[in-house]
Amino acid sequence: MKGLILALVLALVGKLKLHQHCRPVFHTGKTYLYGYESFILHGLPSRGLAMAGVRLTCKLEISYVSHSDHLLQIRSPKLEEYNGFWPTDPFTASSRLTETIAACFSQAFKFEYTDGRVGSIFAPEDCPILCTNLVRGILNMMQITIKKSQNVYELQEAGIEGICQTRYVIQDDSKNNRAIISKSKDLMDCQEKAVKNMGMAYIRPCPTCPLKARNVKGTVMFTYKMKYDGSGALMTSAMSEQVYQISPFNEPNGAAVMEARQELSLVDIKRTPISAPKTQLQNQGSLRYHFSGELLQMPIPLIRIKNTDLQLTETLRQLVQNNEEGATKEASAKFLQMVQLFRIVTLDQIESLWMQFANDLPYRHWFLSAICAAGATDTFRFLKQKIHDEKLNIWEAAATLPLAFHFVTPNKQTLEVASTFLTCPQIQKAPMHRVIVYLGYGSMVNKYCAQTSLCPYELLQPLHNLATEATSKGDAKGVALALKAIGNAGEPASIKRILKFLPTFSPAAASLPNRIHANAMLALRKIARKDPVKIALQVFMDNTLAPNVRMVACVVLFETKPGLPTVTAMAISLLTEPSLQVASFTYSHMKALAVGRIPQLYNLSAACNIAIKLLSPRLDRLSYRYSKVIHVGDYSFEYQAGAIWRVYLMNSPSTMFPSDIITKVRGYYANTATDIIEVALQSQGLTKLIRKQNIPFAEYDTYRTLKELGKTVCLHAPFCLQYTVTANAIQQIMMPVVKKVVEEVQRGISGRWTLPAMVGELRHIVPTVVGVPLELSLCGVALAQAAISPPLSDNFRPSQLLETKMDIHADIKPKAYFHMIAMMGINTQYFQSGLEFHAEFSANTTMKFDAKIDMKEKNLKIETPPCHQEVELAAVRYRKAFYAISRNMEEIDYEKKSQLLPKGEVPNISDEPFQPSESSSRPGSWKQSSEEAHHDSIGGRFYARNFCRKFESLGCSACLSLKSQNSAFLRNTYLHKLIGELEAKILLKPVHTDADIDKIQLEIQAGSKAASKVIDVASSGPKEEDETSLYEDIQAKLKKILGIENVFQVANKTRRRKKRIHSKEKIAVMDLWAKPSASPLSSSSSSSTASSADGKEPGNEYKKDEIRQSGKKRGSSSKSSSSSSSGRRSSSSSVSTTSSKVCSSSKDHSGDRHCSENTEYSNQKPKFLGDSKPPILAAVLRAIHRNKQPTGLQLVLYTDTQPMRSRIQFFVSSITGSSRWKLCADASAINSHKVSGSLKWGEDCQDYQIATQIATGQYAAYPAMQVKLEWPKVPSIVRTTARWFYSFLPGAAYVLGYSQRQQRGPSHWATLVMALTSPRTCDVVLKLPELTIYDRAIRLPLPFPSSPGTPISTLPSSDWNVFSQATLSVIENLKARCSVFQNTITTFNGVEFNYSMPANCYHVLVQDCSPELKFLVMMKRLEESADLTAINVRLASHEVDMCVSNGLIQLKINGVQAPTDKSLFAFFVADASMLISSEKEGLSLKAPDYGIDKLYYDGHRLEIQVAFWMAGKTCGICGKYDAEKEREYQMPSGYLAKDAVSFGQSWIISEDPCSGGTKILIYKRVPVHNTARASRCHSVTHRERLPGLTQDKTPLTPPLLPRFSLTASALSLEGQTRLDQKSEDVVSTVSAHTACSCQQQPCPA
DSSP states (O other), X not given: OHHHHHHHHHHHHHHHHHHHHOSBOOOTTOEEEEEEEEEEEEEOSXXXXXXXXXXXXXXXXEEXXXXXXXXXXXXXXXXXXXXXXXXXXXXXXXXXXXXXXXXXXXXXXXXXEETTEEEEEEEETTOOHHHXXXXXHHHHTTOOOOOSSOSEEEEEEEETTEEEEEEEEEEEETTTTEEEEEEEEEEEEEEEEOOEEESOTTEEEOTTSOXXXXXXXXXXXXXXXXXXXXXXXEEEEEEEEEEEEEOTTOOTTSOEEEEEEEEEEEEEEESOOOOOOSSOEEEOOSSSOOOOGGGTSOSSOOOOOSOHXXXXXXXXXXXXXXXXXXXXXXXXXXXXXXXXXXTTSOHHHHHHHHHHHTTOHHHHHHHHHHHHHHOOHHXXXXXXXXXHTTOSOHHHHHHHHHHHXXXXXXXXXXXXXXXXXXXXXXXHHOXXXXXXXXXXXXXXXXXHHTTSSSOOHHHHHHHHHHHHHHHHHTOHHHHHHHHHHHHHHOOGGGHHHHHTTOTTTOGGGGGSOHHHHHHHHHTTHHHHHHSOOSHHHHHHHOTTSOHHHHHHHHHXXXXXXXXXXXXXXXXXXXXXXXXHHHHHHHHHHHHHHHTOOOGGGHHHHXXXXXXXXXXXXXXXXXOTTSOEEEEEEEEETTXXXXXXXXXXXXXXXXXXXXXXXXXXXXXXXXXXXXXXXXXXXXXXXXXXXXXXXXXXXXXXXXXXXXXXXXXXXXXXXXXXXXXXXXXHHHHHHHHHHHHHHHHHHHHOOOEEEEEEEEEXXXXXXXXXXXXXXXXXXXXXXXXXEEEEESOOOTTOOTTHHHHSEEEEEEEEOOEEEEEEEEEEEEEOSSEEEEEEEEEEEEEEEOEEEEEEEETTTTEEEEEEOOOSSOEEEEEEEEEEEEEEEEEEXXXXXXXXXXXXXXXXXXXXXXXXXXXXOOOOOSTTOOEEOSOOEEEEETTEEEEEEEEEEEEGGGTEEEEEEEEEEEOTTTOOSHHHHTSEEEEEEEEEEEOOOSSOEEEEEEEEEEGGGHXXXXXXXXXXXXXXXXXXXXXXXXXXXXXXXXXXXXXXXXXXXXXXXXXXXXXXXXXXXXXXXXXTTOOOOOSOHHHHHXXXXXXXXXXXXXXXXXXXXXXXXXXXXXXXXXXXXXXXXXXXXXXXXXXXXXXXXXXSSSOOOEEEEEEEEOSOOOOOGGXXXXXXXXXXXXXXESSSOOEEEEEEEEEEEOSSOEEXXXXXXXXXXXXXXXXXXXXXXXXXXXXXXXXXXXXXXXXXXXXXXXXXXXXXXXXXXXEEEEEEEOOHHHHHHHHHXXXXXXXXXXXXXXXXXXXXXXXXXXEEEEEEEETTEEEEEEEOSSEEXXXXXXXXXXXXXXXXXXXXXXXXXXXXXHHHHHHHHHHHHHSOEEEEETTEEEOTTSOEEEOOOOBTOOEEEEEEOSTTOOEEEEEEEOSSOTTOEEEEEEETTEEEEEEEETXXXXXXXXXXXXXXXXXXXXXXXXXXXXXXXXETTEEEEEEGGGTEEEEEEOSSXXXXXXOGGGTTOEESTTOOSSSOGGGOSBOTTSSBOSSHHHHHHTTBOOSBTTTTBOOOOOOOOOEEEOSSSEEEOOXXXXXXXXXXXXXXXXXXXXXXXXXXXXOOSSSOSSSOOOTTOOOOSOXXXXXXXXXXXXXXXXXXX
C-alpha cells in the first residue's frame, strides 16, 4: 500500500513538474531564430478548380529584453501570390509588394510575453496596420495557456480572433523531456469576437437558432512541440490550420472554403542580441485584430490614388461616355470607382468637381448618385449644403435624400450633420423633404445605437422635441411624423414619450384621433423586439380603443414572438370579444402563424396551433367585410432559406373597403431575417372620390330636422395623415407632375436618360490566423436607361390626340442592367486575393417606328423599316461567373484573373453564332432549329435551343434563342449551378425574297370604313373608297379576300349595302367549323353522357344532322356541302339551343355526378356575319415591295349584338394569293345561359381546332356553371406543354387539399363544374381524360348570388343574362339591404329579429348619422291591419309619405298628393336628384347622391339599399351598417339593448307628423355606481307626450334595463348565455309604448 501511495505521489510530482516547465520561455542573452511560413488559399473543395491566395515566408528573431518584454525582428520577408489551378500551378513572387512589406518590417517590434501569454504589442509609429496585424498573426501562434494539473481542459482564451472557447490536449513524453500540445477553437463560439459588419443594420440575427443553421462555420487548430528542462520549455515548432467554410445555400458539398496555414520551426539559437529600435515604439494593443484601412476599400478592383481630382474627373467622363455608347457593364464598374473615390476626397475637392459639372445634365445625375452612395461624412455634408443653398431642385432633393440617409455611415460626425438637416429652412418649407429627413434621421439613430451598448439621449432629443412641439400646437401631422421617426429609432428610452399618445396609459390621449393611437402603437414595434414589453398586450385587451388600434397592437405583439401563456390569453379574450373586426383579424393572424414553417417562429407557431383550437372555426368563415391576415410563404430546410408575404387587411366599420392595408415581404436566410419591403396604404378619403361632392346638406330642412331630433349616434370624423389618399392630396401631388410631363412633351422628348442606383453594399469581415482579413461582401449596381429620338413636333399639343391627325416618329431603346459583385477573400488597400462572383442581368428592347393617328377617321398606321440586318427585339441575359483573382497595388495593371473552371471545348455562349433553321414551313408553324446542342465537358454543361418562324411575306424571320451553361455536372449543388450563363433573346433576321421590301406597315381601321381597307388591299393597286359601290360587290370581295367563299354559301346576292335585308328563305348552311376528322363540342350533353357511359370517346360514332328547308330544295352547292358534312355532329357554334338540365348525385364521395340536358334544336345554323353586317375592324400587316404587290396578313372582325344573342367572328388570312393558311374564330352567346366558341387554324381553317362551351344550369339541386373544353387536334407543341402541365396537377391538387381519383374519360375533353352551394361556398369538379379532381365547400372571397332576389336553391330567371350581369350582380350583392316584412326585420348587417311595432308609432328605420345628416326614413304600422305599414322619407328639403289607403298605395311629396293610378309613372325631383317610380306592385325611390341607392315599398314589404360610402354612417332599427353583428342592438344613447323589444322601442319618434308638430325626446342620465367604475346611464327613457297624441302604456317584460357590459361571445345575438355578462345594478319596471293614436287625422297619407 505504501508503495502504491509513493508511486502516485511521484507521478503527481512529475505531472506538476511537467506543467510547470512546459510554459515556453526565452532566456536572457539568447536570440532564437525561427523559420516562418504562412499561406491562405480560397476556392472550392473540388480538385482541378482555380484557386487564389498569398504566401508569406520570412525569418524571425526573438530575444529576451526584460522581465516580460521581448523583441521580434522579421527578416527577409517574401510575399508570393497564387492564382491558378491547385495544386499544379506554382506560387508567383511579387517583388514590388515584397518590397513594400519589407519596408514596414525593417525595424524590430516589441511585445510582452509571460508564461506563454502575449500581452501588449509595440510597433513603430509609421508602421501600417496591415504589418502590425501580420505580427499579431505570428505572435498568435505563441499564445499558450497551461494549467497546472490537467492534460485535457477547456477555457476562454484570447487570440487574434477575440476571446473564444478553446480546448487543450497535452501529450507528455517524459523520457525524452518532450511534450506535444494541441489546441482547437470553435470560431463560432466566441464571446468577444473580432468582426466588422457593414450594411447589415436591417438584418436581424436569431440568437435562439441552432448553430447548424449557420452558413458560415470556422475552426482553427494548433499543434506545438515543446522541449523542456529545469529552466523551462522551448518551442521547437508550431503549426496552425484554420478553415472557414461558407455555404451560401447550406449545402455540405456546395461550400467555398478558405484555408490558412502557419508553420513556425526553430532553426538556431544565437548569442547575438537584436539591436534596439531606433525610434520610439507605440502601443498597438493586444493580440485582438484591429480593423482600419480595409473598411475603406470596396470589393472592386484596386485604385492607385495619385491625383483624386484628376481621377474623379476622368472617371466621370469615361462613365458618361460608356453610358452613351451603351456599355452598361463598363459604366457600372466606373460608377463603383467613383463611389470609392468619393469616400476619400475632401469637401473642397467635391465642391470643385461640382462647379465643373453641375450645369451638364448627364454628368449631374451620375455625380449626385455617386455622392449618395459614398456615404462619407464629407459627401453627406456637401449634400446638405447644396440643399441649403437651393442648388438642387425639389425632385433632385426628393430623390437624393432617401439614398443619402440610407447609405451614410452612422457615426458622431454624420449624426451631427443629420441633425442640421432637421433645422434647415429649405427642408422645413417642403413637406415631403421634411418627412424624409425625420424618418431618415430616426433610422440613422437606430443604426448607430445598434453598435453601442448605451444610446446617447441627445440623439433622441430632436425627435422628442418634435412630438412635444406638435402636441402643444395641435398639429396632428407633426405628431404622426414624430411617432414614425421615434419608431424608426426604436430605442427603449422613448417608451415613456410614446405612452403619452395611448389612451390606455394616458387619459389625455383619448381626444387624439385614432390614427395617432395606431402610429404610437407602431412606434413600439422595434422597441418590443429588443425589450419585449407588456404594453402591446394591454392595448390589445383594451376594448375602449378603436378596432384598428387594437389590430395594430396585435401585429406588434406577434412581432415580439410571445410565448404560449400570452397567446392563450389572447385567444381566451377573443371568446368575449365585442368587436368582430378584432376577433377576425386576430384569429386569421393566429391561423397564418400556425401553418408557418419558419424555424425562427417554431415556438410561436406551436402556441398559435394550440390557441386556435380554443376558438370557434366560425371566425374563419366571416366575410370580406371583416379584417383578415393573408399569409403566403415557404421555407426550405435543405437550404435554410425562405420567405413570407403577409397582407394585413384592417377594415373599418365606417368603410366598405379596408381602411388600412399593410403588406410586407420578409426573407429568412440561415439564422437571420430581414424585411425586404413593407408598404402601408390608407384608404381614408377614398369615398370622397366615388361620390358626388359639393352638395349643401346643411342648408336643407332635413339637416335641421335631424339636428333638432337629437337621435344621431355620435360618429368621429376621420382624420387624414400624411399618407392618406384624398382627392386634394391627389390633386396637389399629381397635378405638378402632370403639368411638368405635358410641358416636356410640348417641347419635344428626345435624348438619353439614365437612372443609376447603388442597390446595396453588405460586408462581413473577420480576421484570419495569418493576420489578414477575410471578407465576405456583396454589392450591386442597377442602371435603367431610355433613349428616345427624334423629338416630337414643336407645335404638338396633347389635345391633338382627340382632334385631328398626328404623326409620331420614335426610336425608343429602353434597357435595364443589374450588376452584382460578391467576394470571398482578402481585401486590403495593398492587395486582394480570393474568389469573385459576378452576376449580370440585362434586359433590353428596341422600338423604332413611324405612326400616323387619325382619331376622327378611326385610323392608325404604323410603319417600321424592313429586316435588312439582324435586330435584337428583346433580350434577357443573366451571366454568372466565378473568378479567382489576385491584385496588388504595386502592380495595378497586371491583374491575375482565372475562371474557376478551366477552359474546355465549349466556348462562351456570347461568342456562339446564331444560326436559325433554314427549313421553313407554312406560316403559323414553329420549327425547332437544327442547331440544338447538348454538351457535357470540362467547361460546363452547355445547352442551346432555337425556335424560328419565317415570315417570307414580310421578309423576316423571328427567332427565340435559348442558351445556358453551368457547372452542375461537377456537383449537383446550387453553388455550382451559379457558375454559368443564361441567355434568352428574340431576334429578327432578314429572309431573302424575290423583291426588295421598302417598309413594313400595320394599318388598323375601325368603324364604317373597315371594309374599304380590306377591299383596297385586294385590288390591283391602292384606290380611294367608292361610296357608291354596291354591298354585293363588297361582300363578294370580302369573301374572296378571306378565302371563305367555299365555306359559306350565301343566298340572295342582290342585297344592297344601304338596305338591311332579312332573308325570308331558309338558307342551307354548311357546318364549316368542323372537318370530317374533327370532333367539335356538342351542345347536347345527353349524347356525350351516353358515349362516356359506354366508355367510348365522343367522335367514334357520329350522327348525321339533317337540316331541311321549308318550301325549297337545296342547290348543288348545298348538296356538296351536305355530303362533305355527313357523319359529323353539329358543333356548339352551329346550333342555338334552349336547354334545361336535370342533375342527380349518384356518387357522394367521388364528386362524379351525372347531368342530363334536354335540348331542343332549332333550324337556325350559324352564318357568316358579313352576310348582314359590315366589319367593325380591319387590320392589315403588310410588306410594301418596290416592284411587287404587297404581302402579309390581315384580320377582319365582325360583331352582332342582339338583345338575346351576341356573336363575334374574326378571320386572319394571308393577302398573298398562294397561301391558304387561315385562322377562324367564332364566339357567341347562344342564350342567357350558354356561351360557346371555337378556334380553328391551318389550311382553310381545317388543320387544328379548339372548342369550348360555358353554360349555367343545375347541379345536384344547386345553381352551377359548366365549362367544357375540347381539342380534337392541336399542334405537337401544345400537346407537349399540356402534358408537362398535366404532370403537376396531382401534386398541386394534393397540396391544396383537393380530392382526386383516377378515372378514364374522353381523351380530348375536359369539363369543369362549379356549383354554388351557398353564397360563400361552392363545389368544384374537374374532369380530365385520366383524372378527376373535386372538392366541396370551397370558400369564395365574395358572396355570389344565384339570382337577384331569389333563394339560392332556385335557378336564375330566364330573362337574366348571367354572363353580362354577373359582375354587376356581385357588386349589387355586396351593398347593404335592410328589409321589413310583417314583424320580421333584417338589418344591414344581416341580423334578423322579430319586433311588433306599436300601431301609429313612427320608428326611425334608417337615418344618416354622419355630420352631414342627409336623410331620414321613418316607418309605422297602421291600425287597419297589422301587415300594412306607412313610411315617411325626409331628403334635402323634401318630405315623401307613402302609405296604403283603400287598398291603393298613396304618395305625397311635400304634402301634395301625387297620382299613382297609372301603370307606369316616374317623378324626378331635380334639386335632390331623387327619382320616384313604379316598380312591380309598389313604388321605388332612388337618391344615390344622398346615399339611398334604392328604396322599395309596396305596403307590406319595405327594402332599403344604401351606397357603399354610407358604411358605418347609418343608425336606426336597420343598424349601423358596420358589420359588427354583436353590437346590432345599439340604442340612440350608445348602449346596447337587452332584447329586440327594447331595441325597437328605443327608436320610437314621439311626434305627430299629421299635425306637423315636433317634440324632442329627452334622455336623462343619472349616475349609477358599478364596482369597477362609475357609469352614466339610467334605465328609464322619459318621453314628453304631444297634445293630441294618446300613448297607451303597459309594463314591459322584460323591462328596459341599463347595460354595463357590451361584450358578446358568439356571432348570433339571441338565444345564448353570455358568460361575461355582469349583474345588473337596477331592475325596475318601466312604461313603454304599445300604440300611438292621432286625434285629428287617421293617416298622414
